Amino acid sequence: MGLEEEIEAIREEIAETPYNKSTEAHIGRLKSKLADKKDELDDRSSAGGGHGYAVEKTGDATVALVGMPSAGKSTLLNALTNAESEVGDYEFTTLTVEPGMLEHRGANIQLLDVPGLIEGAAGGRGRGREVLSVIRTADLVVFLLSAFEIDAYARLSEELYENKIRLDESPPAVRITRKGKGGIDVTLGPDVAVDADTVKEVLREHGYVNADVSVSGNVDLDGIVDGVLGNRVYLPSVVAVNKVDLIDPSYVETVEENLREHGIDPEEAVFVSAEERKGLDALRERIWDELELIRVYMDKPGRGPDYEEPLVLRRNQTVGEACEKLGGELAERFRFARVSGPSAKHDDQQVGKDHALEDEDVLRIVARR
Ligand SMILES: Nc1nc2c(ncn2[C@@H]2O[C@H](COP(=O)(O)OP(=O)(O)OP(=O)(O)O)[C@@H](O)[C@H]2O)c(=O)[nH]1
Ligand SMILES: [Mg+2]
Incomplete structure (x- = not known):
């Protein structure tokens, strides 16, 4: 056998x-x-x-955009990022994983348009398997569903499950x-x-x-x-419903009902029109929240906090991890740090490497020369 x-x-x-x-x-x-x-x-x-899609991970986090052919993934990628991916009114316009960079609140978020994820992909049909392996390396999955094809959610999430990707559950x-x-x-x-x-x-x-x-x-x-x-890989997910520009107000209820049938709370879904660039701010916000990114403003001696280009970390990352991300020999030369903002008990609180940072902290690192 x-x-x-x-x-x-x-x-x-x-x-x-x-x-x-x-x-x-x-x-x-x-x-x-x-x-x-x-x-x-x-x-x-x-x-x-199998060659796989060797997409190099860059930026502060990576988001996999998953949807059926013609759901509008390329249109959304082009609307949110610097990418210029081909858009077509026929299925399978995009055949490779297309990356784009979404800039939000000073963070560079890599968005991967993951095409051709169709039923049977986990079973090795088409190039589905390589595509699925790209999703496994992401930090967040965004499902892009056409408002007229909410059912696709069941098939897409089943594919991910079969490929050892667990969504919205902890290990x-x-x-x-x-x-x-x-x-x-x-x-x-x-x-x-x-x-x-x-x-x-x-x-x-x-x-x-x-x-x-x-x-x-x-x-x-x-x-x-x-x-x-x-x-298994454990990832958070977001559901975005696209092409809302085409739906009649009387059809909204049907869309919401379809979402509920698939266990998706309509309140939790983000409604967008990639074509008309509507709802994109809400989607950026959701992506930011789900990735649990935080901004840390580095306070350099004599220059004051840099509010323009924050250091982007994940929630609960520490001063030590901030040093690692800043690179150089900062981690070895570290003496102590001073923090003001949400994670600090008071302004300029002196902290060590274990201190957990929060969004919009101001951080000054004092290092040995
Ligand atoms: N009305 C409307 N049409 C849209 C919207 N988003 C995408 N489309 C159209 O839907 C079709 C498919 O869009 P694509 O962005 O190519 O879809 P895709 O998901 O990348 O498709 P594949 O590459 O084939 O997997 C195109 O004709 C788009 O113009 C939208 O928000 N509203
Ligand atoms: Mg496409």
């Missing part, structure tokens, strides 16, 4: 087995096996000389320590929705013989498998 048939057979068995306490461990073993086989298939096809708290002997010991937190035996089966199937494993938080069986496999 070939790998594809094996995968299909496991899928069928999972689908046919009713899920209850007595079958849970068995299903856990099957899911673990399925995940391993799928990884094997992925490795095999990427070893086949499951599964901690595994290998040991020399003694079998598998499981410690479960109170909110874990599976039995210890099931966790053991998942680990055994994945090749563990002796290990201590602890699971905490609100984790289900899929979460356990994800945690044990450990190669």
